[in-house]
Amino acid sequence: MRESSTVETSPSPTDESLRSDWVSRFADEVIAEVDRRIAAGQARPEAPVVCASGVSPSGPIHLGNLREVMTPHLVADEIRRRGRDVVHVLSWDDYDRFRKVPFGVPGVDESWNEHIGRPLTSIPAPPGSPHANWAEHFKAPMTEALARMGIEVLPLSQTVKYTSGDYREQILLAMRERAAIDAVLGRYRTKKTTAEGSGEGSAQDSGAASEDDGGGASGYYPYKPYCSQCDKDFTTVTSYDDRTTELSYVCTACGHREIVKLTEHTRGKLVWKVDWPMRWAYEGVAFEPSGVDHSSPGSSFTVGTQLVREVFGCPAPIGPMYAFVGISGMAKMSSSKGGVPTAMDALEVMEPSLLRWLYARRRPNQGFTVAFDAEIARLYDEWDALGRKVSGGSATPADEASFHRARSTQSAGVLTQTPRPVSYRTLASIVDIATGDAAQTLRILADLDPADPVTSLDDVRPRLDCVERWVATLPAEQRTQVREAADLERLAALDDGQRAGLALLVAGLDDHWSLDGLTTLVYGVPKQLLGLPADVRPTPELKAAQRAFFALLYELLVGRDTGPRLPTLLLALGPDRVRTLLTPTPPTPPTPPNPLMLRG
Numbered sequence: 001m002r003e004s005s006t007v008e009t010s011p012s013p014t015d016e017s018l019r020s021d022w023v024s025r026f027a028d029e030v031i032a033e034v035d036r037r038i039a040a041g042q043a044r045p046e047a048p049v050v051c052a053s054g055v056s057p058s059g060p061i062h063l064g065n066l067r068e069v070m071t072p073h074l075v076a077d078e079i080r081r082r083g084r085d086v087v088h089v090l091s092w093d094d095y096d097r098f099r100k101v102p103f104g105v106p107g108v109d110e111s112w113n114e115h116i117g118r119p120l121t122s123i124p125a126p127p128g129s130p131h132a133n134w135a136e137h138f139k140a141p142m143t144e145a146l147a148r149m150g151i152e153v154l155p156l157s158q159t160v161k162y163t164s165g166d167y168r169e170q171i172l173l174a175m176r177e178r179a180a181i182d183a184v185l186g187r188y189r190t191k192k193t194t195a196e197g198s199g200e201g202s203a204q205d206s207g208a209a210s211e212d213d214g215g216g217a218s219g220y221y222p223y224k225p226y227c228s229q230c231d232k233d234f235t236t237v238t239s240y241d242d243r244t245t246e247l248s249y250v251c252t253a254c255g256h257r258e259i260v261k262l263t264e265h266t267r268g269k270l271v272w273k274v275d276w277p278m279r280w281a282y283e284g285v286a287f288e289p290s291g292v293d294h295s296s297p298g299s300s301f302t303v304g305t306q307l308v309r310e311v312f313g314c315p316a317p318i319g320p321m322y323a324f325v326g327i328s329g330m331a332k333m334s335s336s337k338g339g340v341p342t343a344m345d346a347l348e349v350m351e352p353s354l355l356r357w358l359y360a361r362r363r364p365n366q367g368f369t370v371a372f373d374a375e376i377a378r379l380y381d382e383w384d385a386l387g388r389k390v391s392g393g394s395a396t397p398a399d400e401a402s403f404h405r406a407r408s409t410q411s412a413g414v415l416t417q418t419p420r421p422v423s424y425r426t427l428a429s430i431v432d433i434a435t436g437d438a439a440q441t442l443r444i445l446a447d448l449d450p451a452d453p454v455t456s457l458d459d460v461r462p463r464l465d466c467v468e469r470w471v472a473t474l475p476a477e478q479r480t481q482v483r484e485a486a487d488l489e490r491l492a493a494l495d496d497g498q499r500a501g502l503a504l505l506v507a508g509l510d511d512h513w514s515l516d517g518l519t520t521l522v523y524g525v526p527k528q529l530l531g532l533p534a535d536v537r538p539t540p541e542l543k544a545a546q547r548a549f550f551a552l553l554y555e556l557l558v559g560r561d562t563g564p565r566l567p568t569l570l571l572a573l574g575p576d577r578v579r580t581l582l583t584p585t586p587p588t589p590p591t592p593p594n595p596l597m598l599r600g
Contacts, residue, residue: 020397022363027078029318030287048085051076052288056093057138059102062340063370064325070359071289073151081410090153094120094135095162097233117232121159145343149352150412163266170278174222177311182220184306185213188298214271225268227251277308285317295321322364329373349470352415354383357406380424418463427467429564432480433572447571448515491584501525502582509575518567
């Protein structure tokens with residue numbers, strides 16, 4: 001979604017800044033590789049540069065999967081910025097087998113084990129879903145998230161590609177070259193090593209040797225049919241005739257036996273280690289990253305780079321390995337099935353630009369964490385600080401590049417931004433205290449800076465919406481409960497220093513009624529009590545006095561020793577309520593004797 005030009009306050013990116021990060025360096029490599037292919041007659045000059053991703057909709061598509069899409073998206077967008085025709089292909093691996101029942105999907109229990117072995121598009125959607133099948137159910141939220149993040153892809157359903165016969169010639173080629181494929185895979189099946197002193201297989205054992213690659217007692221066959229009776233892939237190919245393309249198989253699940261002709265058969269697929277390089281060749285992929293699990297020695301990517309050259313006669317793509325994405329505060333996201341937050345979960349509490357930035361600022365081989373707990377405020381602080389540096393011209397070229405890649409794309413323009421990006425931490429305190437009261441929220445926001453007040457809640461959206469959804473995930477014990485009335489007993493027990501501190505604070509409210517002013521006031525009261533000037537450097541004694549004063553304020557205002565930032569809390573309560581809760585009730589003067597009673 002484009003925003004109005006008045007919202008975009010940071011300078012436009014320069015060529016220098018956008019050529020100073022990992023994205024630009026990969027774009028350089030990809031363009032050079034495509035130009036080499038054209039010169040060698042391996043690619044047509046008019047064909048677009050192809051960047052690719054592959055995602056299996058076997059369950060909730062989590063934030064680790066998003067890196068599979070974000071990495072080529074960023075590279076493709078940079079290539080497009082340089083004036084080259086480029087397409088980002090997203091292969092939906094919806095023709096994969098259903099391997100296991102994911103944990104935590106509502107309405108799905110162990111009875112769904114009956115579907116194991118069937119294509120994902122042949123499995124019913126979870127109960128209550130409006131979607132046609134299991135795969136479409138999990139593709140839908142990812143598709144929506146990509147649109148909100150400005151990520152444009154060419155989606156390809158592998159169910160459609162296989163069942164339409166689009167891959168027929170590639171399947172027949174793989175079957176003719178099955179001996180060569182088997183030989184390549186065999187190089188890794190025999191590379192069994194033992195981890196020193198552990199008796200465990202090495203990392204190589206997690207590659208080609210550990211996955212179903214089409215081998216069997218009756219020979220090697222890279223094509224695996226789905227049974228025409230039970231629709232499962234518990235099938236074993238028993239023979240194949242290259243001349244007639246007749247393939248015989250038996251299903252170990254239901255016992256069905258059948259002979260099919262691969263010139264006609266469309267209910268099956270190549271095994272993964274052959275399927276992936278076949279698609280590289282079919283689509284002319286120049287760039288596709290893969291996760292750590294696909295990049296170890298003997299794994300899918302390693303084998304695929306050899307098969308695409310030796311069997312399919314095409315060059316391998318540039319394929320960097322990307323690291324895992326960590327999550328903090330998973331328990332907050334009740335909508336995340338099985339504790340694996342998705343992109344849509346993240347977009348509930350993060351603006352699209354921030355989520356994009358988390359992926360853009362780190363090289364693919366660097367891990368990072370997406371925060372759903374209180375750390376989300378720190379991420380926003382970093383993001384806002386970077387925006388100020390970019391506007392002020394002090395950001396490094398690489399940081400400036402990641403900032404602009406997060407905020408905009410070459411084709412979609414600038415994504416929707418918050419016109420007045422109030423601190424996420426401050427907004428969270430306001431929302432927590434105002435408890436959904438729009439008028440109260442706007443009143444507090446206007447008081448943040450009386451010289452330039454926020455006049456509409458739309459000025460702080462969509463960030464405000466994200467904050468409201470985040471605060472709603474907080475457990476009751478973490479929400480702020482302001483006292484209904486003053487704690488008279490605690491106020492009566494104050495010592496002289498505490499009374500003096502509260503008196504100074506209350507007396508200074510009117511002259512300091514703004515966020516910055518109240519910040520100065522609450523930090524300044526302990527300085528006055530110690531007889532120190534306002535600009536004194538903090539000392540251990542001063543810090544201890546400030547902590548004690550803050551704890552007293554929290555105790556009197558919210559009944560515990562911590563809470564939202566005090567300046568924000570004071571603004572939220574308003575000066576009259578602050579005075580009520582912090583002013584000790586003067587002692588009641590004694591009642592004078594009644595003269596009439598004395599005469600009696």
